[in-house]
Amino acid sequence: MSLVELTQIRKSFGPVEVLKGVSLKVEKGEIVAIIGRSGSGKSTLLRCINGLEQVQAGRILVAGIDVTARNADLNALRERAGMVFQSYNLFPHLDVERNVTLALKLVKKLDREAAGKVARDVVTRVGLAEKLHAYPDELSGGQQQRVAIARSLAMQPALMLFDEITSALDPELVGEVLRVLEGVAKEGMTMMLVTHEMNFAKNVADRVIFMHEGRIHEDGPAREILQTPRTAELGSFLSAVLH
Amino acid sequence: MIREFAGADVVYLLLAARWTVALAIMAMLGGGLLGLVIAALRIVPFKPANWLAILYINLIQGTPLLGQLFIFFFGLPLIGIQVDAWTAAAISLSIYAAAFFGEIWRGALQSVSIRQWEAGASLGLTYGQRLFYVVLPQALRVAVAPTVGFLVQLIKNTSLTALIGFVELTRAGQIISGATFAPLRVYLVVAVVYFVICFSLSQMSRRLERKLHVAR
Numbered sequence: 001m002s003l004v005e006l007t008q009i010r011k012s013f014g015p016v017e018v019l020k021g022v023s024l025k026v027e028k029g030e031i032v033a034i035i036g037r038s039g040s041g042k043s044t045l046l047r048c049i050n051g052l053e054q055v056q057a058g059r060i061l062v063a064g065i066d067v068t069a070r071n072a073d074l075n076a077l078r079e080r081a082g083m084v085f086q087s088y089n090l091f092p093h094l095d096v097e098r099n100v101t102l103a104l105k106l107v108k109k110l111d112r113e114a115a116g117k118v119a120r121d122v123v124t125r126v127g128l129a130e131k132l133h134a135y136p137d138e139l140s141g142g143q144q145q146r147v148a149i150a151r152s153l154a155m156q157p158a159l160m161l162f163d164e165i166t167s168a169l170d171p172e173l174v175g176e177v178l179r180v181l182e183g184v185a186k187e188g189m190t191m192m193l194v195t196h197e198m199n200f201a202k203n204v205a206d207r208v209i210f211m212h213e214g215r216i217h218e219d220g221p222a223r224e225i226l227q228t229p230r231t232a233e234l235g236s237f238l239s240a241v242l243h
Numbered sequence: 244m245i246r247e248f249a250g251a252d253v254v255y256l257l258l259a260a261r262w263t264v265a266l267a268i269m270a271m272l273g274g275g276l277l278g279l280v281i282a283a284l285r286i287v288p289f290k291p292a293n294w295l296a297i298l299y300i301n302l303i304q305g306t307p308l309l310g311q312l313f314i315f316f317f318g319l320p321l322i323g324i325q326v327d328a329w330t331a332a333a334i335s336l337s338i339y340a341a342a343f344f345g346e347i348w349r350g351a352l353q354s355v356s357i358r359q360w361e362a363g364a365s366l367g368l369t370y371g372q373r374l375f376y377v378v379l380p381q382a383l384r385v386a387v388a389p390t391v392g393f394l395v396q397l398i399k400n401t402s403l404t405a406l407i408g409f410v411e412l413t414r415a416g417q418i419i420s421g422a423t424f425a426p427l428r429v430y431l432v433v434a435v436v437y438f439v440i441c442f443s444l445s446q447m448s449r450r451l452e453r454k455l456h457v458a459r
Contacts, residue, residue: 151366
């Protein structure tokens with residue numbers, strides 16, 4: 001069974017249908033970049049996968065958990081599927097260490113010492129060991145986003161979802177976040193990323209999905225899709241973002 | 244008989260000020276508890292509960308506190324419920340305070356971005372954990388200043404209970420002023436006592452805010 005299985009999912013906001021029957025399978029260890037114009041439904045797709053949005057139709061299975069079931073255990077699902085957001089969303093009243101340890105203590109039930117050790121490990125992995133006791137507002141956007149990645153990594157999820165995580169950053173801060181992502185990718189994490197970084201998609205992702213008007217328009221190996229788009233829509237999208 | 248305004252009168256005023264403080268504390272506790280209920284009714288995703296809370300808030304905020312005091316003090320005996328001035332004052336001030344606390348706290352809760360709820364959810368925290376560990380600590384920081392600001396108003400508003408004969412600081416001032424015929428000096432002392440109470444409260448709030456800010 002695939003790690004993620006979407007079957008004909010549909011999602012509307014009021015009268016606007018954002019996802020018009022999307023089916024998709026993602027295998028363990030795959031790195032999938034999702035690209036497309038704004039409004040094409042790519043962020044909504046990610047948000048449906050960890051249950052932040054409810055779909056109107058279709059079925060979503062993640063690590064064997066049926067997200068779309070009426071009595072779905074969303075907290076158990078989210079423990080397995082981490083998510084990093086465009087706006088970082090660190091907890092501003094907690095320092096870096098406690099941002100990471102909060103869920104470890106409450107959800108994973110680790111004691112203070114064990115949680116602290118995990119926090120030091122993951123924060124070191126994203127290169128911010130010296131910021132362990134800094135508060136979010138003392139960090140740059142890039143550093144905050146690296147902490148957000150560390151916070152999600154600490155939960156040892158089976159799948160990580162990244163929703164345009166470099167879009168809010170100043171250009172000179174994008175590189176440090178992408179390098180952290182590459183590191184996570186190399187460790188074999190299953191990742192789905194909504195991104196506008198085409199070079200990153202080409203070099204790091206195994207597979208690229210192009211969303212267009214609420215549907216998957218193209219889906220295939222990253223280099224192939226990005227170098228030789230089969231449809232006019234992808235072609236014009238790529239020439240728009242690359243120039 | 245007219246006598247001098249003397250040291251003993253100041254002591255009398257200070258003793259009466261205890262009732263001002265006691266009444267404010269009662270209203271703070273009663274109004275605080277009821278205010279929590281109002282804030283909760285205001286934000287739960289159940290329309291009739293929202294409407295009930297909004298009706299309550301508008302009714303209480305839109306009518307004078309003095310009128311509410313009179314209704315409880317003079318109105319309840321008409322339907323056969325005997326109340327003393329203290330009870331009527333404590334009940335009406337609590338009801339009054341709850342309408343304001345409810346709105347202040349609802350605003351503070353809603354000032355925390357929906358993204359903070361989502362961030363908590365995406366880490367697998369339950370609804371209660373998100374509320375207590377993520378949202379409330381942030382809402383608390385926002386709520387301190389307006390809550391204390393309203394408490395200061397509440398302390399000054401306890402003076403209205405003088406009109407139903409409850410002997411607190413203002414009523415005591417009226418009594419002494421009547422006996423000594425020195426209204427200026429008496430009410431000056433009364434004003435100073437109110438000021439000391441309210442000023443210390445806002446200083447405490449400032450310190451609390453600073454502490455919450457340092458601890459984020």
